[in-house]
Amino acid sequence: METIKLNIDNKEIEVEKGTTILKAARQMGIEIPTLCYLDLHDMNIENKPGGCRICVVEVEKRRNLAPACSTKCENGMVVKTHTTRVLNARRTVMEFILSDHPKDCLVCAKSGNCELQDMANRLGIREIPGQEYAEMSTYKPDTSPSIKRDLNKCIMCRRCETMCNDIQTVGALSAVNRGFMAAVAPAFEQNLEHSTCTYCGQCVAVCPTGALTEVDNTPDVLRALADPTKTVVVQTAPAVRAALGEAFGMEPGTLVTGKLVSALRALGFDYVFDTDFSADLTIMEEGTELLGRLTRHLNGDRTARIPILTSCCPGWVNFFEEYFPDLKDVPSTSKSPQQMFGAIAKTYFAEKIKVDRKDMVVVSIMPCLAKKYECQREEFSVDGNRDVDFSISTRELANFIKQANIDFKSLEDGEFDDPLGESTGAGVIFGATGGVIEAACRTAYELYTGKKLEKIDFNELRGLEGVRSATIDFDGLPLNIGIAHGLGNARKLLNEVREGKSQFHAIEVMACPGGCIGGGGQPLHHGKSEILKARAAAIYREDANKPIRKSHENPFITKLYEEFLGKPNSEKAHHLLHTSYFDKKKKIIVKQ
């Protein structure tokens, strides 16, 4: 390893060649403040446009101050991180940034969780000279089904742009305008709804300020809860329980399943169910579909397309409808667990408790912002009545709990209600990348081979690598599995499919890096990937502790088929649990 020796704040240090001043300083315990910089090192994501200039330091023999985040260490460099010159520049630049930022912190959605606010405080800014005559850059606000944009609060850190383009390859966001009016927005300053946005919410997850936030649906939920004529049913996604605790100061990776149930009950939901249940149902449908397609394919049926792609992730569905409409018959037709839950709740369960679907409100708690859009898709409603009425994110739920004066940490553990609350370990691991396909393998193996699966943990399918592959032995049939998380990685696999080069039989795709645990609606991780790892570990812990770990062994699933659906992929199952996809490729029309 080639090393570099330099001096930072009068201390000598030796670092690996290529290390930036920022990272070298951190190794010595010197925390140079940063604002636009974002490092998701496990995913090879680094946003360092060098735009905010907060991290500037003095480098001897250089004329200008250097941004620590993007200046590499050189031999013999002498760096000073807190001289009068540096501190004055940092403060003045921060005053500039604040002078063009609204001062409505009291009512801002990001208040208390805002990196700009924290930095202003850290630098001790108490007034902004010249504010009384300072013009502010203002933009039209934009609300889409999932994401709200308030560009007045954009500080041009470009993190959202990096996520949207480099990581997700969605290309919805880029810098627009010049100079003082520069901001990050869809091309031609269109609304997000008219862009290629998939609502994955990764832009929201990294936005340091209140410029990008989720659409808050808690008022809708509150209204439903307050309406005595409504039966309000809630479902909660697997990844929520692994992250919600963070919003209450608990360690990342703390499982709060029981407390979550109690909190939901305390909030007044009539039935507290688990999306894990419908995840098990998804496996029954998707697994059967996979085996059917695979068998037909192996028997030489050219119409049976392989690979089959998972379809539980709404961001991913939006992505291929936008960018790969020619492949829309490749993904599984199975609805996502959220929508399967809604479809079953408003039919099977509504009949059971003798409530008209119009009087039932289904709420979902999701780690995801695209779910808000998904539940509003026309095909997921009956006569204008949505299967899932509202979807709120983990963050919104946390705020809701706080508003209801619930001391979350001291809640007793509660149990999900029957029948849609019972789930297996297979349903739980849907929350992490690789989980869906692992759950599918557990069931498909036994259905295909007729043998009992001895080793339930498919460790070869787990991990945080962007694209992973493994071959699973189905009793002599080698099944090639591909996994991608992050839409940029998905694009790579999809391109192979399009070119006919894909070697996989089945591919799992999750739009967000890490899978749902890293979803756009989760408590903000501010780029710390250790948090994602802790959440993933929690998910697998919950799975390991479950008495039943294969979806087809879920007794309530069996009962559901016996009483209502018949068998997987039956006509009724198709009607309720399957969907089709659309060509949503955006066409830019230039008006003459």
Place this chain on the structure above:
Amino acid sequence: MSRYNMHILVCGGTGCHSSQSDAIVWNLRDELEAKGLTDQVQVILTGCFGFCEKGPIVKVMPDNTFYVQVKPEDAQTIVEEHIIKGRKVTRLLYRDPETKDTVGDSKHMGFFKKQLRIVLRNCGFINPENIDEYIAREGYMALGKVISEMTPQQVIQEIKDSGQRGRGGAGFPTGLKWEIASKNKSDEKYVVCNADEGDPGAFMDRSVLEGDPHSVLEAMAICGYAIGAAHGLIYIRAEYPLAVHRLKVAIAQAREYGLLGKKIFGSDFSFDVDLRYGAGAFVCGEETALIHSMEGLRGEPTIKPPFPAESGFKGKPSNVNNVETLAAIPIIILKGANWYNKIGTEKSKGTKVFALAGKINNVGLIEVPMGTTLREIIFEIGGGIRDGKKFKAVQTGGPSGGCLTEKHLDTPIDFDNLVAAGSMMGSGGMIVMDEDNCMVSVAKFFLEFTVEESCGKCAPCRIGNKRLHELLNQITDGKGTMDDLNRLRNMSLVIKDSALCGLGQTSPNPVLSTLDNFMDEYVAHVKDKKCPAGKCKNLMEYYIIPENCVGCTACARVCPVNAISGQRKEVHQINPDVCIKCGACKEKCKFDAIIIR
């Protein structure tokens, strides 16, 4: 050119072109044809002569007769009087602004006397759309020389020895730049010509491209040979249609002659040039922003290192040189480093082209040896200040340069002296100001440009410059405090120190240099609430001197906002709360009764 015994050169630069120089050429040709002189006298549409103040220019050779402000209808007179009868058309001759005498031979004009035209050697002399005329002036001989007689290392050494520094603004040694690019190994390399001239009022590069496009193409090929590149790209702003056209013609002709393309001069060296168009963003003159723009990305700079020589266009080693830098290369190769490095000062060799503008008699394009003083440029070449007013300041280096004063007039101009004086060379804009200019407003004017042209990537430039501009507005509105002046300086220094690219790092220069050199004017605005130059509307008051007013009511009648009251034959008064300071009353008053105070 030998079979003609006379040549009429008509300027075809953008300025003269807009003043119908094309029609002059047609009319001259028609006249000559009518008189049967077409095989004796040739009319050539050339590049810019530089003397734009008095365009369109028509020059008759071999006697160097220099006609100014020629109209298409003057063609007949020129042919009948000068060509046929041998009598110069006196009314069209240039007149010295001081002596008022006509100057018959352009060599005796103050404007040309002190100039040394190396970069502009062919501008105003050859037809830029005819490669033969360029070749007749030793064109493409330098390229032939390097390919047949020199190794790439020798070429780089020659340029290094010449001491030439980049004319784009920063003054980085050209030879060193080439050497770095040559040492970076890659399967592909690029020679990029930066023709994104963006300084307001600057047109050095445009004139070279319009007047002598082949010199740039030849230089790019020489550079390609030296650094090992086979592709050349010219990044030119689309607002230069004439330059684009002439480049296209030149590239086509050079390809036809085998001077661009595969196996040039039968060697193994291949080189070709393509054009890339810019949309006129000032920041795209910054080399990393320029490269991003060429790649189809947003035109904004990125942090250096990596420098383009390491990772440039498409991530390949790229050498970016400015038009003016390149235009001098062929002649350096032909005449040798030892010829070039004897011109200029110790650390700045050669000549520099400046675009002279502002309150000066001879507005135009000039080329002088480095080391020429500002005084020589302004008072000899430039012909002094207009209307006999007093010189106050000169802004060098474009919008991000600085204002220099009387005390700097005798400083020899070179890269380092200008920086030491608080300004910079920049690309060569030079705007002269007289006693009527308010220096706070001047700083505001230049800053307005950089506020407009900031790309918005880094906070100091995006927001800081806007705040500087607002604070200057406060001061010119009479709302500034002494504390604001300190803040103005601090903000300027921080922006300079912390901005990402050259644009932001230099944008506060006009503020800093006016603070340094004209502090008294700032103090007058802040403390006395007065603008010494009488330019800041909010700091002036129109006032009627009672002793001079005869009550004619002319002022009251012309006032658009009815701010003036008074009975006929009685003293009038202006209500300052209503007055919009349009100046109409002052202009109307025949008794000098209205003053600004």
